Amino acid sequence: MRIIDLRGYDLLHHGSLLLGRMEMNGIHIDVERGKRELAAMQEEMDECINIIMKHPDVKEWQHKRRKHFNPNSSDQVGDLFFRFLDFEMTKQTETGKPSADADSLLQTHHPIAKLILKLRQLKQAQDDIKDILSQTVGGYVHPSFHLHNVSTFRSSSSNPNMQNIPVRDSEMARVRHIIIPRPGNQLLEFDFKGIEVAVAACYTGDQNLIRYVTDPKTDMHRDVASQIFMIPPDDVPKPLRSMVKGGFTFAQFYGSWWKPCAEYMWKDIHENGYSISGIPLLSHLKQNGIGDFESFAEHVRSVEADFWGNRFCEYARWKERIYAEYVKNGYIDTFTGFRLQGYMRKNAVTNYPIQGSAFHILLWTLIHLQKAFDELKMKSKIIAEIHDSGLIDVFPGELERVVYIIQKLGTEYVRKVWKWIIVPLRIEFEVTEPNRPWSEKKPHR
DNA sequence: TGTTCATGG
DNA sequence: TATCCATGAACA
Numbered sequence: 182m183r184i185i186d187l188r189g190y191d192l193l194h195h196g197s198l199l200l201g202r203m204e205m206n207g208i209h210i211d212v213e214r215g216k217r218e219l220a221a222m223q224e225e226m227d228e229c230i231n232i233i234m235k236h237p238d239v240k241e242w243q244h245k246r247r248k249h250f251n252p253n254s255s256d257q258v259g260d261l262f263f264r265f266l267d268f269e270m271t272k273q274t275e276t277g278k279p280s281a282d283a284d285s286l287l288q289t290h291h292p293i294a295k296l297i298l299k300l301r302q303l304k305q306a307q308d309d310i311k312d313i314l315s316q317t318v319g320g321y322v323h324p325s326f327h328l329h330n331v332s333t334f335r336s337s338s339s340n341p342n343m344q345n346i347p348v349r350d351s352e353m354a355r356v357r358h359i360i361i362p363r364p365g366n367q368l369l370e371f372d373f374k375g376i377e378v379a380v381a382a383c384y385t386g387d388q389n390l391i392r393y394v395t396d397p398k399t400d401m402h403r404d405v406a407s408q409i410f411m412i413p414p415d416d417v418p419k420p421l422r423s424m425v426k427g428g429f430t431f432a433q434f435y436g437s438w439w440k441p442c443a444e445y446m447w448k449d450i451h452e453n454g455y456s457i458s459g460i461p462l463l464s465h466l467k468q469n470g471i472g473d474f475e476s477f478a479e480h481v482r483s484v485e486a487d488f489w490g491n492r493f494c495e496y497a498r499w500k501e502r503i504y505a506e507y508v509k510n511g512y513i514d515t516f517t518g519f520r521l522q523g524y525m526r527k528n529a530v531t532n533y534p535i536q537g538s539a540f541h542i543l544l545w546t547l548i549h550l551q552k553a554f555d556e557l558k559m560k561s562k563i564i565a566e567i568h569d570s571g572l573i574d575v576f577p578g579e580l581e582r583v584v585y586i587i588q589k590l591g592t593e594y595v596r597k598v599w600k601w602i603i604v605p606l607r608i609e610f611e612v613t614e615p616n617r618p619w620s621e622k623k624p625h626r
Numbered sequence: 627t628g629t630t631c632a633t634g635g
Numbered sequence: 636t637a638t639c640c641a642t643g644a645a646c647a
Contacts, residue, residue, distance in 0.1 A: 254646060255630055274630065282631060305632055308644065333640060335635085342642045345634035353633080377635090377639095435638040442638095532639045536635090540640095568635040568640085 189518025192541055193328055195548045199563070200326040200336070202551060206562045207321035208343070208360060209574070211618065215314045215359040222307045222355075229300040233293050238266060252297050253304065255281040262289050299352070306353045312341045313359065326566060332529075333537035334519050335568060336544070343565045357620035362574050363562075367615050369580065370622055371587050372570030373543060374607040380539040381434065382604050383516070385499035389492055394604045402426040405492075409446070409484050411469050412457050421455045421462070429481075433488060436528030443481035447474050500531045516601040517541040540568055542606065545598070546591040547571055553586050577615065584610055584625065 230252065233239060239250050242261050251257055256278070263270045263279035268289040272280040279285070283301075286294040316322050322341065330337040338344040346360075347353035362368045373379075375394065378401075382390040393401040400414075406425035407414040428445045455462040471477050489497040507513050507530045512522035515534045525533065543566065550571070551563055560576035561583050575583055592606045610625035 251646085253644095256646070259630095276629070278630090280630085301632075305644080309633085312643080330642095331640065335640065337641055339642060342634085345632085345642065347633060350633090432638050436636090437638045438636050440636085526637075528637075528639065536640060540635090570635085 186518045189334075189515075192517060192544060192548075196328050196336075196544050199544075199548050199551050200328065200566070203326060203563050203565065204323050206564050206574070207323040208564045209363050210313060210317045210320060210322050211359045211361045212314060212317060212320060214618075215310050218310055218355055218358060219307060219314075222303050222310075226300055226303045226307070229296045229303070233296050233300070236293050238291075239293065241265075252300055258286070258297060262286065262291065262294070266291070302350060302352045306347065306356050309341070309346065309353075309356045310359060313356075316341055324565070332521070332525075333533045333540075334515070334517075334521075335537055335540040336566060338565075344567045354620055358618045360619040362613065362616065365577050365615055366561075367575045367577075367580060367617075368613045368619050368622065369561075369573040369575045369583060369625070370570055370611045370619075371573075371584075371591070371608050372567075373539075373591065374609055376539045376542060376569045376606065377535055378434075379602075379604050379606060380542070381496070381535050383601055384503075384535055384538075385493075385496040386603075387493050387495035387499070390496055391604055402430055405430050405484075405488070408487070409481065410457070410462065410466070412465070416457055418455055418457070420453070424449055424453070429484075433485065435532060439482040439485040440478060442485070443474070443478040446481070447477050503534075504530050515541075516599065542591070542595055542599075542602070543569055543571065545595050546587065549590050549594065550583075550587060553590075559583070572619075575612075580612065 233252050234250065239261070242265050243250050245265070246260075248257075250261070259274075259279040259281035262268045262281070262285075266289075268291070270279045270285075271288055272282070272285050274280050283298055286298055313322055316324075324341050324343040325339050326343075327337050327339070328334070336344075346356050348357065360368075378390070379394045381387075382394050390401075393399050400422075402422050402425055403414050403417050406412075406417045406422045409425060409429065410417075410421065424446065428449060429442045432442050432445070450462055457465050466472070466477070471480055503513055504527055507525065512520050513530060513534060514520050515538050517538050519537065521530075521533050521537075547563060547566060553559070554561060554563075559579055559582070561579045562574045563571060564574050565572040571587075573583060587610075588608060591608050596602045596606070611622040612625045613619065613621050613623070
């Protein structure tokens, strides 16, 4: 992997300076609240452990195995459920042992499965908070951000990693309670919507993909869901759309194929029982001749053939073209000035330039945002960056101005500089009240 | 140290 | 016909 020209050099040079500046700024931490959360989590964990250890199945396991049960050991948990209690093993680890991940455990419907998972969540949240507190000095933590670790020329973060702090799970999102703005300030988060898909449209020039990311009246995930489940586009329920988004469309973009996609979706629709205008999805499928996994998989196979053969045929051709280029030359070049070389699998070749360049749009925006802050003598500070989003500690009275500048830079100016961005970009903003934690961010406008 | 599981994009 | 890229912790 190397830089091929001044565009790439410039990004790394100014990008490094920016990330260094961010690192020096640091993030304000509510240390007292952190300590309270740790204590509260410990109590909840003790409660879980108590119930787990009292369960007759665990006691019997300890007796027969002549060992103290450790609920943090996935080896032991897997052994308990899938060997000792003989639940059906639906998933193996790479080395052939029964998997003890969240999915596998939930499928047992055993009363302590949920407790073990809750314990895992609490433990990780507690570890995250401990990790942050241990590296906080004078109320501020200074995470590292790097540009030299990732094969795609994305960034990474460590000590502590600010790029994988939980946000979806309500228990774990408690970690965000301790991340607060400077006194009197607000936290502003902005993120590029669907930027990887937008960048994929730029690289591939696929007319249908370009239309989907350009025309807000269209909806790719809804249309694909409509095709897979044979229902009118307007009848696609939101949760089903979102399942298809991750389980089929993105999986396909990343290089998956019909069989694993079909397995994932088939399992999901059995667990989550969607209904289409009052009719259970499974009955609806049966009415359309799909009554078992084999017929569903066969159908998904045909949807996949249409996906790459018709819907996104230019994307498919680009994938072949770029891979052939890599095989011939031993490298591929990105729009942002980098040469990707060395051993890459086919799926990597078709994904790296997209992933890297999507991040570079954010990086460019942040570099110029910092420049604006300096030139206008503004007091807001950039404090973190998460691949397609930025986190700003906003000084009182500067909020609207900061939002305006980000909007201008990230959706207009970047397109004047990088003509390869041939589709519109969209940014959404979320903000907290003054002095309130990151967990309380609300949509802005 | 390799494996597994967790989180984020 | 391998779902892309990371970091961190615990266990064995």
